Amino acid sequence: MLIRRQPALRASEITPPELFWQRRRFLQGAAVAGAAMVASPLPAARLVPDQQLVELRGRYSTDEEPTPYKKVTTYNNFYEYGTNKGDPAANSGNFKPRPWNVAVQGECNRPGSYDLEDFFAPHKLEERIYRLRCVEAWSMVIPWVGVPVADVLKRFEPNSNARYVAFQTVYRPEEMPGQKRKVLEWPYREGLRMDEAMNPLALFAVGLYGEVLPNQNGAPVRLVVPWKYGFKSIKSIVSIAFTREEPPTSWNISSPGEYGFYSNVNPAVDHPRWSQRRERRIGDFFKRDTLPFNGYAEHVAGLYADMDLQQNY
Numbered sequence: 001m002l003i004r005r006q007p008a009l010r011a012s013e014i015t016p017p018e019l020f021w022q023r024r025r026f027l028q029g030a031a032v033a034g035a036a037m038v039a040s041p042l043p044a045a046r047l048v049p050d051q052q053l054v055e056l057r058g059r060y061s062t063d064e065e066p067t068p069y070k071k072v073t074t075y076n077n078f079y080e081y082g083t084n085k086g087d088p089a090a091n092s093g094n095f096k097p098r099p100w101n102v103a104v105q106g107e108c109n110r111p112g113s114y115d116l117e118d119f120f121a122p123h124k125l126e127e128r129i130y131r132l133r134c135v136e137a138w139s140m141v142i143p144w145v146g147v148p149v150a151d152v153l154k155r156f157e158p159n160s161n162a163r164y165v166a167f168q169t170v171y172r173p174e175e176m177p178g179q180k181r182k183v184l185e186w187p188y189r190e191g192l193r194m195d196e197a198m199n200p201l202a203l204f205a206v207g208l209y210g211e212v213l214p215n216q217n218g219a220p221v222r223l224v225v226p227w228k229y230g231f232k233s234i235k236s237i238v239s240i241a242f243t244r245e246e247p248p249t250s251w252n253i254s255s256p257g258e259y260g261f262y263s264n265v266n267p268a269v270d271h272p273r274w275s276q277r278r279e280r281r282i283g284d285f286f287k288r289d290t291l292p293f294n295g296y297a298e299h300v301a302g303l304y305a306d307m308d309l310q311q312n313y
């Protein structure tokens with residue numbers, strides 16, 4: 001049985017989930033209110049009421065206990081806001097997640113610049129409770145709200161040259177103070193092989209715990225790739241490109257010997273500076289064994305059947 005947080009229902013903000021993408025007025029309203037309250041972050045707006053979340057629960061969800069909302073939204077990695085775990089929550093209050101456009105480029109028949117509603121329409125939201133495992137050996141269980149990546153990408157009609165898909169985070173140093181220091185090469189970049197992106201587990205998340213994604217968790221849209229280390233789950237995405245070649249990725253550029261392109265959760269391959277065999281679920285005292293592919297092997301191991309995963313870390 002899940003113990004769910006019971007946020008106060010703001011009746012005026014509840015809309016049937018299938019109508020979410022048509023809520024332009026609400027979305028623009030949220031942006032205006034956000035701009036008015038510069039330093040203190042806006043309380044997250046309700047995406048879907050809890051009762052409906054249960055109906056929307058996707059079949060890939062874990063039944064493990066979700067990590068408390070407070071931890072999920074105050075213990076983060078998002079270097080655009082600083083390198084400490086508390087920085088993203090503390091420093092993301094000026095970020096404006098609306099209006100938002102995603103540029104779709106490269107090897108596909110329908111490139112263009114899509115505003116967020118057009119990017120997702122006509123797809124329905126799902127809730128999926130996924131584990132997120134950081135390379136630093138902590139993990140969380142998060143009830144994400146989103147749309148499978150495959151459903152969205154298919155609509156842009158990638159062509160037969162599209163072997164990879166590259167993602168980029170927005171570059172806005174005025175709103176993302178961490179970008180003023182070159183701790184990584186900005187903008188943050190990530191990529192997936194096409195068959196990985198099309199795997200039904202890969203999700204574009206727009207919310208968590210039934211609420212609109214907080215800035216620190218990657219508003220307004222981020223990837224969640226639950227069988228890979230957390231850094232593959234790129235936040236605040238503004239650009240998607242279908243490519244022939246494996247795209248460069250931020251952590252691989254920064255430290256190629258430590259972070260490969262694939263980065264599948266693999267307890268048998270150590271990080272050069274530490275073991276990846278065990279992990280601490282945030283809130284637990286004892287560590288637990290890390291599972292191959294973060295416990296999702298039955299769904300994704302086949303993608304790598306011909307590959308040496310010691311070489312392709």
Ligand SMILES: Nc1nc2c(c(=O)[nH]1)N[C@H]1C(S)=C(S)[C@@H](COP(=O)(O)O)O[C@H]1N2
Pocket residue numbers: 072075076077078079080132133134135169188216217218229230231232233234235236
């Ligand atoms: N743009 C961007 N995306 C990012 C990061 C980042 O620094 N910048 N950090 C990654 C890392 S290392 C992890 S573990 C997850 C953390 O997601 P969470 O803060 O929502 O738990 O986001 C990933 N996505």
Ligand SMILES: [Mo]
Pocket residue numbers: 077133134135136229230231
């Ligand atoms: Mo991470």
